[in-house]
């Protein structure tokens with residue numbers, strides 16, 4: 001399980017490690033259909049609200065899943081970046097997007113408390 005709490009600059013830096021794979025093997029191996037490749041791109045380009053929407057549109061429990069999903073056996077296991085150094089910290093980026101949304105006033109996306 002991933003537990004990194006990213007600052008904004010750390011999240012952007014981590015998202016920038018993504019190779020923007022055309023076939024996005026990470027997204028193909030998400031049983032919840034959360035589409036990591038898409039929300040990672042949004043974080044990379046500082047569109048955190050869109051990142052959170054992508055997660056929630058696929059999975060209303062995206063916030064909880066960011067804490068309990070076995071990423072290392074799913075999306076992270078397929079991440080192509082590990083062929084260079086290490087896989088993108090997909091779970092921590094998912095957690096960042098959801099946590100950032102909770103801090104952002106005026107969002108029209110439903111709020112869900114993360115335990």
Ligand code: SF4
Nearest residue numbers: 018019021026079080
């Ligand atoms: S597999 Fe890894 S490098 Fe490729 S799109 Fe997904 S997160 Fe980015």
